[in-house]
Amino acid sequence: MDDQTYENAYDAWRTALTTLLGDAPLLATWQERRYSFAHRVGALLTDAAGEGPAITGPVLYGVFSSGAGLCYVGQTQDAGRRLRDLPVGESHHLANTVPPELWERVVVIRWPRLLSAAPADEQAAVEEMGAEGCGLALEHLLQIETAPPLNSRRRRSAGDWQPRNLARSRSRGALRSASLPGLGHLTLAAWKSLAEALPPENSAVVDTGVGRVVFPSALETPQGN
Template identity: 70%
Template sequence: MSDRAYEDACLAWRSSLTTLLGDTSLLARWQERRYQFAHRVGALLTEAHADSSVTVGPVLYGVFASGAGLCYVGQTQEAERRLRDLPVGESHHLANTVPPEVWERVVVIRWPLLLSEAPVSEQMEVEAMGSAVCGLALEHMLQVATAPPLNSRRRRTSGEWQPRNLSQSRSRGAIHSQRIPELSRLTLDAWKALSETEVPKGTAVVASKVGRVVYPSTLHEPRHS
């Protein structure tokens, strides 16, 4: 995209928002519409669906946008709360940069369900390091493997962005990720299988035994002619 086309797109975005927020009644309507959509996405990410049980506890998750692809990879120990909040954006920056209305899909991996397939030695490692640290370790592994752009830079106080070399990180997750190579492989395989799942037309959720893929893009109402 040329600089001119980019600036024109930004102008069109601002112009649309100015129209949508034209008075107090339109502001209320916009607030309601956005929250209703985010709430529906959060419900799809967490509630029981067909043969998939309620999503609770530790998970890894990744958000894909149409065009940009995988934007962000994260982890939480409280999926039942964090995944509902993710599209709302009240305690997470992602929705401020990439609104849920343009999310193409969200992949969720319940990594503890893979533990039984890992070697006993790694199961003991996970028990020793604890679920929270293991979640950080798997998050680091997945970020290195996929290089999502919103994880690959950090904000600076100057108002600019600084690249992050994830492979050279000395964070807790990076340090402990070396202790669980087989669990990391199992997790990455599960991630690839779900992230590459072909979605049947009109389907909002596709589940597997260790996670699910949610397609917010299927929730949009058809345009009126």
């Protein structure tokens, strides 16, 4: 996309928002419509689906948009709270940059369900480092493998962005990731399967037990009042 096309698209976005927020009733309709959609996405990410139980506890997750592909990879110890908030954006920056209406899919991995297939020494390492430490380690491994753009740089106080060299990170997750090659491989295999899954005809969710993929793009956005 050339610079002028980009600027035209940005101007069109601002013009559309000016129309949608044209008065107080329209603002209320905008708020209601956006929250209704975000709430539906959050419920699909966390509630029981088919034979798949509700998603709680430690997970890895990633958001794909229809154009940019994988945008962001994260981890949480409280999936029930974090995944519901993810599309709302009250305590997470992602939805402020990539609106959930543009999310093509969200992949969630219940990584503790992979532990029984990991080597015994890695199971012992996970027990020693705890669920949070393991979640950070697997998050780092997944970010290194997939290089999501929103994880690949950080905001600076000067108002610009600084690239992050994930491969040279000295974070807790990075330092612990080297001790989990087997579990990392299992996680990447589960991730790839869900990242490539096709949306079902009559549902916006695929749940494999080990993980889940939700297709917000398959949902109809609710109409305003």
